[in-house]
Amino acid sequence: MKLIISNFLWLMILVTSCNVTDSGDSDIALNLKIYQQNFSVADTLLGTFNVTNYSIRTVNFRFSSSCQYGLIIKSGNTVYRQLPEVCAAVLSSLTLKSGESKQFEIRLPLVDQYYKYLPQGSYEIEAFLLNNNSSSVRKNFRIN
Numbered sequence: 001m002k003l004i005i006s007n008f009l010w011l012m013i014l015v016t017s018c019n020v021t022d023s024g025d026s027d028i029a030l031n032l033k034i035y036q037q038n039f040s041v042a043d044t045l046l047g048t049f050n051v052t053n054y055s056i057r058t059v060n061f062r063f064s065s066s067c068q069y070g071l072i073i074k075s076g077n078t079v080y081r082q083l084p085e086v087c088a089a090v091l092s093s094l095t096l097k098s099g100e101s102k103q104f105e106i107r108l109p110l111v112d113q114y115y116k117y118l119p120q121g122s123y124e125i126e127a128f129l130l131n132n133n134s135s136s137v138r139k140n141f142r143i144n
Contacts, residue, residue: 027053027054027055028051028052028053028054028055028059029050029051029052029054030049030050030051030127030128030129030134030135030136030137031048031049031050031052031137032047032048032049032050032125032127032137032138032139033047033048033049033050033139034046034047034106034125034139034141035047036141037139037140037141037142038141038142038144039110039141039142039143039144040143040144041110041117041118041119041120041143042109042110042117043110043143044107044108044109044110045106045107045108045109045110045125045141046106046107046108047106047125047139048103048104048105048106049069049071049103049104049106049127049137050101050102050103050104051094051096051101051102051104051129052096052099052100052101053096053097053098053099053100053101054098054099055098056098057098058095058096058097058098059095059096060093060094060095061093061094061095061096061129061131062091062092062093062131063091063092063093063094063129063130063131064091064130065087065088065089065090065091065092065130066087066088066089066090066092067084067087067092067130068092068094068104068129068130068131069104069127069128069129069130070082070083070084070127070128070129070130071083071106071108071125071126071127072125072126073108073110073118073123073124073125073126074123074124074126075121075122075123075124080112080113080118080123081108081111081112081113082113083108084130094129106127108125110143118143119143120143120144121142121143122140122141122142123140123141123142123143124138124139124140124141125138125139125141126138
């Protein structure tokens with residue numbers, strides 16, 4: 001029994017030393033780019049959300065579902081849409097070696113959670129990783 005516990009502890013140390021999980025590391029950069037800032041009603045927001053590892057170590061992000069990033073569209077304190085809406089109940093991960101990036105493409109019709117067009121006004125889109133540890137990035141846009 002002691003041998004099993006000892007082997008388990010050594011295995012945990014080995015796994016921990018091989019995979020560094022992001023814990024708000026300042027060497028991880030998030031970047032949100034939207035291709036335009038002014039939209040008409042019924043437009044689709046296009047852009048990218050990038051995660052870059054600027055550290056010297058490999059970073060492994062772990063997720064409790066198939067979805068790896070989230071988006072929130074809001075105006076003032078009103079949240080109009082929060083994504084993802086549906087994710088598969090499987091564990092997933094994202095591993096970035098030093099200097100590597102992962103780019104997520106954004107194609108988002110400008111509708112609320114009931115799929116009604118967003119009214120004219122000023123909005124903010126927020127993007128973040130869904131690993132319960134992520135900071136977020138925001139961009140402003142307008143619907144005319």
